[in-house]
Amino acid sequence: RAKEEGGNSYAFYTAEMTAAAFEHVFLENALRGALERDEFRLLYQPQIDLESGRLLGVEALLRWHHPEEGVIPPMRFIPIAEQTGLILEIGRWVLRCACAQARRWLDQGFEFDWVGVNVAGRQVHDREFVGDVERTLAETGLPASCLELEISENFVMRRADSGVEKLQTLHAKGVGIAIDDFGTGYSCLSHLKRLPISRLKLDQGFVRGIPDEQDDMAICDAVIAMSRALSLAVIAEGVETEDQAAFLSGKGCRVAQGFLFGRPMSPEAIERLLEAAG
């Protein structure tokens, strides 16, 4: 009987593996032509000043509209895009699209301080990276100070040395560098100080713990205090409730993003927000 059960769980396990492997191959193939078929779109999520309620910036978030599968979230395809190297092409498209959009908003007279663009570690390591960013800014006419690159904490900490000079070059030109999902990685504080960082993005996993999880709240508090001590800006991610916003603002966090203020939305929806504010 035990043998039978073992046999069954083995069969179940391989069936699951096969499904995962199948999905991977399916997505990888579909991803190859997705750019040419114009299947990507960017949504933008507002980033809000907690005191004034003003929209300070937006984060560009990628969506893949697959003709049969519908909208595929980034968590399902970004890892595949990284493994295959397709992220280089896709990342260039994201950067260009976000910078061009931000430039159009400026031309329309809307006021905001930055557009955040997520950048995969693999992109930073590409030899064309700095040139790509500089060229995109030049060609779209977006001021460098209006662009903020979001880099994950784990990338920065693990493979900093090869990428750090590139980030420094861009930072010196005025491009903002935000450390995404901060608190989930293994940063050592002395290392942080060495990096050309303008902002820490407090990971939403800790924000979610407010007001029930004491440990999460202590971590939120500590990250906010540390960013102040290091003169870095901090933004809280994933703020969904008034309680969370009040707690964070009470600890000295001035900027937040999350469903409480707005989900990732179309450029037109951002324009309506900016119009209402202006």
Ligand code: C2E
């Ligand atoms: P991220 O950069 O940390 O982005 C924040 C994620 O949290 C987004 O998920 C956003 O929709 C979601 N979010 C925002 N507010 C809330 C909230 O109040 N509650 C909850 N539960 N979630 C919230 P999304 O758009 O699915 O993106 C997931 C991740 O995929 C991003 O995490 C980022 O790491 C990656 N990603 C997205 N777009 C790009 C891109 O253009 N390039 C690269 N390399 N990665 C991207």
Ligand code: MG
């Ligand atoms: Mg991000």
Ligand code: MG
């Ligand atoms: Mg994040």
Ligand code: MG
């Ligand atoms: Mg995240």
